[in-house]
Amino acid sequence: MSERHASDTKSPGASAWNVANALTIFRIALVPLFGWLLLLDHGENTRDRLIAAGVFVLASVTDRIDGDLARARGLVTDFGKIADPIADKALMGMALVGLSVLGELPWWVTLIVLAREIGITAMRFVVIRHGVMPASRGGKVKTLLQAVAVGLYVLPLPGAWHLVAVAVMAAAVVVTVATGVDYVLRAHRLRRTSPRALAKAERRRAAAARRASERQARRDRHTGGGVG
Numbered sequence: 001m002s003e004r005h006a007s008d009t010k011s012p013g014a015s016a017w018n019v020a021n022a023l024t025i026f027r028i029a030l031v032p033l034f035g036w037l038l039l040l041d042h043g044e045n046t047r048d049r050l051i052a053a054g055v056f057v058l059a060s061v062t063d064r065i066d067g068d069l070a071r072a073r074g075l076v077t078d079f080g081k082i083a084d085p086i087a088d089k090a091l092m093g094m095a096l097v098g099l100s101v102l103g104e105l106p107w108w109v110t111l112i113v114l115a116r117e118i119g120i121t122a123m124r125f126v127v128i129r130h131g132v133m134p135a136s137r138g139g140k141v142k143t144l145l146q147a148v149a150v151g152l153y154v155l156p157l158p159g160a161w162h163l164v165a166v167a168v169m170a171a172a173v174v175v176t177v178a179t180g181v182d183y184v185l186r187a188h189r190l191r192r193t194s195p196r197a198l199a200k201a202e203r204r205r206a207a208a209a210r211r212a213s214e215r216q217a218r219r220d221r222h223t224g225g226g227v228g
Contacts, residue, residue, distance in 0.1 A: 030062075063088060096113055116180040
């Protein structure tokens with residue numbers, strides 16, 4: 001799940017048909033439009049690049065707005081918790097892949113970022129039965145750095161700004177990897193220390209103690225029978 005909605009709990013009685021989810025769906029619909037504008041004319045048309053950047057900013061803004069609305073109005077739903085990270089990853093994935101296709105961003109950067117995003121999202125779904133991992137400050141910084149870096153790459157800026165874009169993207173990759181490792185460690189701790197995990201461990205200990213007691217009882221009966 002995304003760093004934002006991962007810490008939200010479902011609002012009782014909230015319908016999936018609400019304005020927050022509508023904004024999420026709108027963001028998903030913007031993804032192919034953004035990709036088309038970015039790749040149009042091999043990315044060489046300044047006007048198209050400016051419009052693409054505008055669409056990216058609009059989609060990024062709706063990402064913040066739909067979360068705020070969902071929490072403020074009690075509109076957090078299962079659909080939103082699933083659709084929101086899909087929208088986030090689709091937008092960022094389209095941007096990174098598009099920039100790599102244009103030859104403006106190394107493919108290894110795209111692969112590292114997407115592997116982290118998809119992997120951590122999948123991991124969140126796996127450990128959700130043990131509990132929810134709240135959003136970390138590092139995760140929020142990562143999201144901001146990625147958005148700023150992609151925005152700088154998409155904009156048709158002068159050559160000097162390219163160095164700024166590279167620097168911000170480098171910082172984004174470092175934070176992306178670091179927060180990914182942190183989430184893996186937190187997930188491992190959660191699986192070991194959650195009430196579900198502790199209860200399961202207690203059942204295992206009880207079952208082991210019961211089996212040991214039964215084995216001892218059988219040995220005692222066997223020993224008693226031999227003496228008799």
